[in-house]
Amino acid sequence: MDIRQLQYLVALDEVRHFGDAAARCHVTQPALSMRLRQLEEELGLTLVTRGHRFVGFTAEGERILAWARAVLAAHDGLHAEASVCRGQLVGTLRVGMVPLAGFEPIPLLQQFAAQHADVRFELKSLSSEQILAGLDTNKLDAGFAYADGRHERKYRLLEVADTSMGLLFNRERWSFAAETLDWSDLEKLPLGILSKGMHFRQSVDHALQSAGVEITPLVETDSVEFLVQSVSAGLCCAVMPMGGGLEQRDEALELRPIAGSHTLAPLCLATRRSAPVSALAEALQQFVCERLALTDQ
Template sequence: MDIKQLKFLIALDQTRHFGQAAALCHVTQPTLSMRLRNLEDELELTLVERGQRFEGFTEAGERILAWARTLMAAHDGLNAEAASCRGQVVGSLRLGTVPLASFNPMALLLPLRQSHPGLQFQLSSLSSEQIIDGLSRNQLDLGICYLDQVDTRYFEAIELGVTTMGLLHDTRHFPLNGPLHWEDLAGLPLGLPSKAMHYRQSLDLSLRSRGLEPRAVLESDSTFQLVQAVGCGLCCAVMPLDFGLQALGEHLQILPLEDASIRSQVGLLLRRSAPRSAIAEQCFAQAQKLFGA
């Protein structure tokens, strides 16, 4: 067994496709398939359900996959620790972030990159629950999520502020002036995040408390698709302020909504328990200097 076999297994889980997993690992598909069969022979287990294409992992495969992730995280952490001993911060920072909040993750990534040119980033858009789980399983190094669901016995946290809301619109299609009130949304076609998202639940609560029913013409769990819909004039969207959305188009404008915020703070999390990578600890320490009280 070697590290490359574990990388191949994890890549297959990420892509759910043999050819794409091989491309991700910069090998041919026959090479990837052969190395995975060698791993199965060594473990005396069938890990992958095979037909004409990838059909999933066996129960044993799912259990081995969890260990493979842990071993890869330890391998990456070892390399990062060695670099740290040499006075360097190199490698990949795995950061999970909620998709809608009044904190632009680029405000963290840009200064980190400027301080550490050898640093790379893996940025995942996840729910708060997924971020907490990913940190607990050592699948993420840091997470940006809502703090109302966080047990601070297990995580260090830096508060990044409360999420405030505004109405994103394209001035060519909806020439609006602000500031706006919730009641001003009643007659507008709206693009809304999916109902399972924390941000949408807070938004619905604000609307219902005022006896308002939104006129949703589009629901999506993709911020990009909501911005696309706004840009083409299909709708307006209630989005976080200070999220950098106006920079995505010259005609995009976001107007503040009176008394519109999510009560829960957004924060940056680092798990307290070992193993913690040197990259995670050093980036968290720099974030404390940037955003800590």
């Protein structure tokens, strides 16, 4: 067994296609398939369910995948730790980010990159639940996610923003007299909203229920981009985070605050507590903590 076989296995899981996995690993498809079969023979297990194309992983394969990711994370962490000992950071920092937040993490990552020229970034737009699961399975090193005290046993959490909410609308179609809206103002509006299961949607549903307001969404989507496009077109209005800059995408858009509205949990930079913990993740956590301290002064 060698590290390349584990890389092939994880690549196959991520792209779910033999040819695409081979291309990602810069080998031919027959070479990738042969090395995976050698891994199966060595372990005495069938890891991959094969047909004319990739079908999926066996139950045993899913268990081995978890170990493969842990080994690869440790391998990457070893190299990152060695680079730290040499006084530099080297490697790929895998970061998950929720698509809706009243905080823009890219400027922070840009500042971090300016200090560490040999660090590369792999960025993924995911729900908070997916980000925390990605930390658990070593698919991610860090994530900007909605999390609170319930999660502190498993994750190191650094609060970066307390997200308030507002109504995003096209001012060419709608107008509101009040500078700050109430949830009751939304009751008769055609609303667009994120799909169920996402933290921001849970926060909106909780706020509406607490205010005794019932809505029937006109648009439901898991795409922030589709939601903003729907608002720009005048199809609907949408509850969005304040401070995220979404209203700047179209000069006709306006984001009006909703009184007393906050997400159920604050936005946090989350990293693993248990080993292996990436040296890159630790460096990012320390960097963001320092930057936030400077901002508060």
